[in-house]
Amino acid sequence: MTKYLIKQFFASVIKLILFLSLMFFVIQWIMPGDFVDQFAMFLNRAERENLRESLGLDLPMFQQYWLWISGIFRGDLGLSGFGFPVSRIIELVLPPTLLVFIPGTLIAFGIGMLLGKWTAWRGKGVLSGATTLAGISLFTAFPPWLAWLVAYFFGRQADVSRGQGGGINNLAFPNISRMLWIETDLRPREVALIVFNTALIVSLIVIVVSFLLKHYMKWRTPWWAQVLVIAGVVFGLWYKDGVHPYALDILSSAALPLLTYILLSFGDTMIIMQSSMTEVLKEEYIKTAQAKGLPQKTIRERHAARNALLPVLSRLFISLPFLLAGIVIIEDSVNWPGMGGMIFGAMYWQDIPTVMGVLLIIGVLALVVRLFLDVMAAYLDPRIRFDDDVKSNRS
Amino acid sequence: MTTLSNPQYTTLSKRDRFKIRTVLAWKRFKMSWNIFTQDRLAILGVILIIIFALMAVAHPILMNTIWERRLFDPYTGFDSALIPHPATPDSVHLLGTDTLGRDVLSMLLASTTPTFVLGFTAAITTAIVALVLSIPAAYFRGKVDLILTNLMDTMILLPAPILMIILGARFRDMGAMPLGLIFGLVTGAGSAAIVMRTAGLKVAAKPFMEAAHISGGGAMHIMVKHFLPNMLPLAALQMMISVSSSVIAYGFVSFFGLQRIDLNWGTLIYDAFLYGMIGGSGPQWHVLIPGALAFSLFSLGFYLVSRGLHKVADPQLRDE
Numbered sequence: 001m002t003k004y005l006i007k008q009f010f011a012s013v014i015k016l017i018l019f020l021s022l023m024f025f026v027i028q029w030i031m032p033g034d035f036v037d038q039f040a041m042f043l044n045r046a047e048r049e050n051l052r053e054s055l056g057l058d059l060p061m062f063q064q065y066w067l068w069i070s071g072i073f074r075g076d077l078g079l080s081g082f083g084f085p086v087s088r089i090i091e092l093v094l095p096p097t098l099l100v101f102i103p104g105t106l107i108a109f110g111i112g113m114l115l116g117k118w119t120a121w122r123g124k125g126v127l128s129g130a131t132t133l134a135g136i137s138l139f140t141a142f143p144p145w146l147a148w149l150v151a152y153f154f155g156r157q158a159d160v161s162r163g164q165g166g167g168i169n170n171l172a173f174p175n176i177s178r179m180l181w182i183e184t185d186l187r188p189r190e191v192a193l194i195v196f197n198t199a200l201i202v203s204l205i206v207i208v209v210s211f212l213l214k215h216y217m218k219w220r221t222p223w224w225a226q227v228l229v230i231a232g233v234v235f236g237l238w239y240k241d242g243v244h245p246y247a248l249d250i251l252s253s254a255a256l257p258l259l260t261y262i263l264l265s266f267g268d269t270m271i272i273m274q275s276s277m278t279e280v281l282k283e284e285y286i287k288t289a290q291a292k293g294l295p296q297k298t299i300r301e302r303h304a305a306r307n308a309l310l311p312v313l314s315r316l317f318i319s320l321p322f323l324l325a326g327i328v329i330i331e332d333s334v335n336w337p338g339m340g341g342m343i344f345g346a347m348y349w350q351d352i353p354t355v356m357g358v359l360l361i362i363g364v365l366a367l368v369v370r371l372f373l374d375v376m377a378a379y380l381d382p383r384i385r386f387d388d389d390v391k392s393n394r395s
Numbered sequence: 396m397t398t399l400s401n402p403q404y405t406t407l408s409k410r411d412r413f414k415i416r417t418v419l420a421w422k423r424f425k426m427s428w429n430i431f432t433q434d435r436l437a438i439l440g441v442i443l444i445i446i447f448a449l450m451a452v453a454h455p456i457l458m459n460t461i462w463e464r465r466l467f468d469p470y471t472g473f474d475s476a477l478i479p480h481p482a483t484p485d486s487v488h489l490l491g492t493d494t495l496g497r498d499v500l501s502m503l504l505a506s507t508t509p510t511f512v513l514g515f516t517a518a519i520t521t522a523i524v525a526l527v528l529s530i531p532a533a534y535f536r537g538k539v540d541l542i543l544t545n546l547m548d549t550m551i552l553l554p555a556p557i558l559m560i561i562l563g564a565r566f567r568d569m570g571a572m573p574l575g576l577i578f579g580l581v582t583g584a585g586s587a588a589i590v591m592r593t594a595g596l597k598v599a600a601k602p603f604m605e606a607a608h609i610s611g612g613g614a615m616h617i618m619v620k621h622f623l624p625n626m627l628p629l630a631a632l633q634m635m636i637s638v639s640s641s642v643i644a645y646g647f648v649s650f651f652g653l654q655r656i657d658l659n660w661g662t663l664i665y666d667a668f669l670y671g672m673i674g675g676s677g678p679q680w681h682v683l684i685p686g687a688l689a690f691s692l693f694s695l696g697f698y699l700v701s702r703g704l705h706k707v708a709d710p711q712l713r714d715e
Contacts, residue, residue, distance in 0.1 A: 011545075014545065015549050018546075019552045019553070022549060022550075030561070129435075129436070133436065136698060136699070137695060139698075140694035140698055141687070141690075142650075142660075142661075142690040143643070143647075144647075144650055144664070145683070145687040148668070152678065271702075317551070318551065318586040318589060318590065319586075320551070321552070321553065321554035321555060321556075321586070322554070322556070324554050324557075325554040325555070325556040325557050325644070328557060329556075332651075343557070344560075347560070347561060347564045347565075347651075348564075350564075350565070352565070355561055359557060359561070362552075362554060363552035366554075367552060
């Protein structure tokens with residue numbers, strides 16, 4: 001298994017380099033002139049040449065390419081149109097996005113899995129058909145419209161005027177109670193970072209501990225207990241630092257994009273789970289299990305659902321670009337100050353370096369999620385775990 | 396080749412062969428159609444697509460017969476008898492008018508044609524690119540497969556809808572067709588090619604492949620005559636999925652107000668939001684709902700058809 005994971009990791013690095021090269025050429029195609037032409041209008045000819053030289057724009061193409069690639073591995077994404085380093089902007093907008101993306105994807109995956117399992121198990125019928133149709137309808141809904149509806153009916157205020165002006169100035173959290181923040185030095189963005197960091201670290205620790213318990217002590221911890229422990233510990237940490245009212249305010253602000261994102265994306269998982277479960281239910285070993293007289297719940301959970309989950313994991317990474325595009329659109333629609341607000345604000349100002357930086361981060365995020373899915377597949381599928389020679393047989 | 400010249404082994408004439416082929420193809424189609432119609436949701440999808448096709452045809456006919464150009468033009472129409480705009484539905488303007496005084500129904504119908512153009516461009520590009528990349532990968536394996544798989548895995552990191560929005564904002568004169576082309580290229584080389592390659596590997600493992608090898612079929616012959624027909628149903632499935640998601644992505648491009656060459660349902664929603672907020676008159680439901688519903692139903696129609704096609708392409712999914 002370790003060998004498999006190391007192999008996957010190096011394959012990801014190669015894909016990352018390929019992706020960066022692709023992005024380099026896309027940028028060369030999209031940029032209207034070079035950086036100096038676009039943003040340094042008030043310089044004379046000599047100054048322009050000096051600037052070009054200092055930025056390395058007079059070098060031949062392959063040297064520029066080398067500078068760009070090596071710069072990215074040093075964390076240098078270039079300068080935005082406003083003179084900020086793009087990496088600084090990414091640092092600002094990444095935590096709010098992940099605050100919606102990670103829990104949203106997990107919850108949507110859970111709901112989709114449950115509903116898919118359930119509809120496939122029930123077979124044809126009015127209720128299953130209606131659930132399927134509802135899932136598909138939400139999945140094919142126009143995301144900004146869905147976001148607006150959610151904001152209109154559930155938001156404290158339906159102020160969904162988007163990206164006017166945009167850019168750096170527009171990065172405030174929506175729907176936070178202003179009175180709360182007047183009396184403190186804390187900024188919403190710092191609190192969002194704290195919320196994200198504590199939640200991530202605590203969840204990782206809890207997951208690893210429960211895995212170890214299961215592996216060595218044979219103690220199965222139910223998923224709801226894990227969720228309870230995570231929530232309790234995280235809230236305790238906030239309470240200790242005295243940031244809990246602010247953290248809860250940020251979370252209630254995040255509920256809007258989170259709800260929209262879940263509504264939009266659970267249908268995909270549901271459909272794949274449904275068809276994969278229907279396929280599994282026709283297998284011989286299900287008939288054997290039925291004939292043995294095993295309880296229906298055991299057949300459904302241990303025999304069918306576990307095997308049906310594998311294709312779902314491998315298909316999930318195919319819909320990953322659409323999930324990420326969806327979250328960017330939703331963020332922009334409800335004014336959430338993540339990558340969505342950033343990318344469209346930057347586009348409004350024709351600030352191509354920032355746009356490309358954000359697009360690059362989206363690609364890297366997709367790569368990381370994919371690596372995670374590979375690990376999950378290896379965990380679930382003994383064929384991958386024990387047979388190192390098996391080629392990654394994802395569909 | 397003496398056997399062929401022997402009169403005992405005369406082959407069928409071209410016409411007869413054509414006849415037999417048509418009959419066989421018709422039989423196959425009927426069988427597939429029977430499987431397809433077992434899925435009620437798939438029939439619903441077909442009906443939705445037919446309705447949208449009728450909408451696309453209806454607009455120019457209505458414009459040239461009943462609708463006066465001054466009142467009903469989707470870009471410049473204005474009804475001075477109705478003030479203030481937006482006006483709620485009445486007997487003349489069946490869906491009312493928007494803030495600029497344009498007839499909503501006329502805009503709704505006029506947006507159908509560019510949407511179809513985009514959807515079909517995206518679908519055809521997706522299918523061609525995915526087939527061209529996946530068949531050699533499944534046939535040659537080894538190094539070719541390695542290179543092509545890495546290419547596909549790289550392309551999937553690039554979210555096509557966002558790339559479309561960026562390009563639409565940067566090159567403001569991009570119409571439906573180039574945008575569809577971009578979407579098709581990215582998804583065709585990315586997700587569609589990955590799915591098709593897996594299917595191709597299954598085709599390559601079938602016994603008739605070995606027979607084709609032994610009887611001396613060349614690489615090109617095997618890829619075109621044996622791989623392609625077996626992968627076409629799956630390609631059709633990918634085309635339908637591509638239409639369904641590219642149309643939503645097209646809506647984004649015009650929704651963000653960054654590109655407005657062709658009229659689009661996204662434009663409708665964008666204008667309703669924009670002027671609704673400025674005027675402070677609250678949401679214009681009679682503009683918003685038709686626009687949003689049109690998107691959802693168009694996308695839904697193609698998605699449901701793709702589900703029906705999936706059952707035709709993949710025998711394992713059928714109900715006994």
